[in-house]
Amino acid sequence: MKIIKGIEQLKSVLSRRGPSLEPFEVDEREQAVREIIGEVRRRGDEALYDYTAKFDGVKLTSLEVSKEQVAAARGEVDSGLLSALKLAKGRIESYHLAQKDILLNESLKDGLGWLVRSLNRIGIHTPGFTAPMPSSLLMTAIPAKVAGVREIILVTPPQKDGRVHPVTLAAAGIAGVDRVFSVGGAQAIAALAFGTESVPMVDKVCGPGNIYVLLAKKLLYGTVGIDGLYGPSEVLVIADDKANPAYCASDLIAQAEHTSGSAILITTSRKVADEVSDEVEEQLKSLSNREDTKRNLEDRGMIGIVGSIDEAVELANLYAPEHLLMMVDKAESYLDGITAAGCIIMGEKGTVVLGDYVAGPSHVLPTEGTARFSSPLNVTDFMKLTSVIDTGKLDISELGKAAQILADAEGLEAHSRAVEKRLE
Numbered sequence: 001m002k003i004i005k006g007i008e009q010l011k012s013v014l015s016r017r018g019p020s021l022e023p024f025e026v027d028e029r030e031q032a033v034r035e036i037i038g039e040v041r042r043r044g045d046e047a048l049y050d051y052t053a054k055f056d057g058v059k060l061t062s063l064e065v066s067k068e069q070v071a072a073a074r075g076e077v078d079s080g081l082l083s084a085l086k087l088a089k090g091r092i093e094s095y096h097l098a099q100k101d102i103l104l105n106e107s108l109k110d111g112l113g114w115l116v117r118s119l120n121r122i123g124i125h126t127p128g129f130t131a132p133m134p135s136s137l138l139m140t141a142i143p144a145k146v147a148g149v150r151e152i153i154l155v156t157p158p159q160k161d162g163r164v165h166p167v168t169l170a171a172a173g174i175a176g177v178d179r180v181f182s183v184g185g186a187q188a189i190a191a192l193a194f195g196t197e198s199v200p201m202v203d204k205v206c207g208p209g210n211i212y213v214l215l216a217k218k219l220l221y222g223t224v225g226i227d228g229l230y231g232p233s234e235v236l237v238i239a240d241d242k243a244n245p246a247y248c249a250s251d252l253i254a255q256a257e258h259t260s261g262s263a264i265l266i267t268t269s270r271k272v273a274d275e276v277s278d279e280v281e282e283q284l285k286s287l288s289n290r291e292d293t294k295r296n297l298e299d300r301g302m303i304g305i306v307g308s309i310d311e312a313v314e315l316a317n318l319y320a321p322e323h324l325l326m327m328v329d330k331a332e333s334y335l336d337g338i339t340a341a342g343c344i345i346m347g348e349k350g351t352v353v354l355g356d357y358v359a360g361p362s363h364v365l366p367t368e369g370t371a372r373f374s375s376p377l378n379v380t381d382f383m384k385l386t387s388v389i390d391t392g393k394l395d396i397s398e399l400g401k402a403a404q405i406l407a408d409a410e411g412l413e414a415h416s417r418a419v420e421k422r423l424e
Contacts, residue, residue: 157184
C-alpha cells in the first residue's frame with residue numbers, strides 16, 4: 001500500500017465533496033433505466049416477467065413468493081446461520097427500540113407541537129449477486145418494523161432455478177417481512193414506485209443494488225421516497241503507536257474485499273505504518289479472493305502518517321468515512337472532535353465486521369463523503385413529523401397583525417384579508 005506523510009499532502013488526497021459524479025452522469029445506463037421505468041409503468045407485471053426473463057434468465061409463472069415457501073426456507077438453512085440471524089435480529093431490534101424511545105416523542109404545548117407517524121408501506125430491494133445478503137435485509141427491515149411501518153415488501157431476483165435463495169427467505173421471515181416478490185433490479189424499483197397488478201405501491205424504497213438500481217432510485221425520487229444513494233464500502237482507520245498492526249490490516253483487507261471498497265489507515269507511527277503494510281501483504285496470501293482485494297488496496301487503499309491523533313481526526317472529518325475505526329488509546333476522549341462519520345467503532349479489538357452484522361446499529365451508512373450531512377439508516381427514516389398549530393391557544397390579535405404586515409410586504413392581498421376576517 002502506498003504511504004503518504006504529512007497532513008497537508010494528505011488533505012489534498014482525502015478532500016472530497018459529496019458523491020462521485022459517475023452515478024449522476026447521463027449515459028447509456030441511465031437511458032436504459034429510463035426505458036425500464038417507462039415499460040414497467042405502462043405494462044406492469046408483463047414488463048416484470050419480460051425483464052426477469054431477459055436479465056435473470058428465468059421465466060416465472062408467478063411473481064409473489066408464497067408465505068409457505070418463506071416459512072419452509074428455514075428448513076433449508078444451516079442451523080448455525082439461523083442462530084446468527086436470530087442473534088443479529090435481537091440486537092438490531094433492541095438498538096432501534098431504544099433509539100425510538102429517545103428520539104421520537106410527540107408534543108403539544110402552548111398551541112404548538114408535532115405528531116409522529118410511521119410510513120404505511122415500504123419496499124426493500126435485496127440483490128442477488130454471487131451470494132445472498134441476509135444482513136442487509138435485517139439491517140433495513142428491522143428498523144422499519146420497530147418504527148411501526150404497517151407493511152414491508154421485499155423484492156429480490158430469482159436464482160437460475162427460478163427460486164429466491166432460501167437464506168434470503170429465511171432472513172425475510174426472521175425480520176418480519178410481510179410479502180416477497182421474485183423480481184430485482186431497476187424494474188423492481190419501478191414496480192415499487194408505481195405499483196403493478198401484483199406488486200403494491202410503496203411510500204419509500206430502501207436497499208442496495210448495482211448501478212442500475214441506484215439510477216432507478218435516483219430517477220424515481222419524488223415519485224417515491226428513497227433511503228439514499230450509496231457507493232462502495234469504505235473504512236478509515238486511525239491508529240496510534242500502540243495499535244495492533246494485524247488488527248488494522250485485517251479491517252483494511254475486509255473493506256477492500258468489497259467491490260471497489262476503499263481502505264485508509266492514518267497513523268502517528270511510521271513503525272505501525274510499515275508493520276501494517278507488511279501485515280496486509282502477509283494476510284492477503286491466504287485469502288481466496290486475494291487478486292481482486294489486492295487490486296482494490298492498490299487502487300483505493302493508502303496509509304497516511306501524521307503528527308498527532310488530533311490531525312488524524314481532522315483528516316477523518318475532511319474525508320467523512322462510512323466507517324471510522326479508532327485503534328487508539330482512550331478513543332472515547334476524541335469523540336467530541338469527530339463531526340463526520342457514518343459509524344465509529346472503538347475498543348482494543350474493535351472491527352467494522354461486528355457493526356456489519358451483529359452489533360446493533362444498521363450497517364446502511366452514508367458513503368462517498370455524504371456523512372458530512374447525512375446519517376445511518378435509522379427509525380426516523382421510516383417515520384415523519386406533522387406540525388400542529390392550535391390557534392385557540394395563541395394570541396391571534398398580536399400574531400395576526402404581524403402576519404398581515406408580512407403578507408402585505410409580500411404582495412399577497414388574499415393572505416392579509418384571511419387574517420383580517422379573524423380580527424374583525
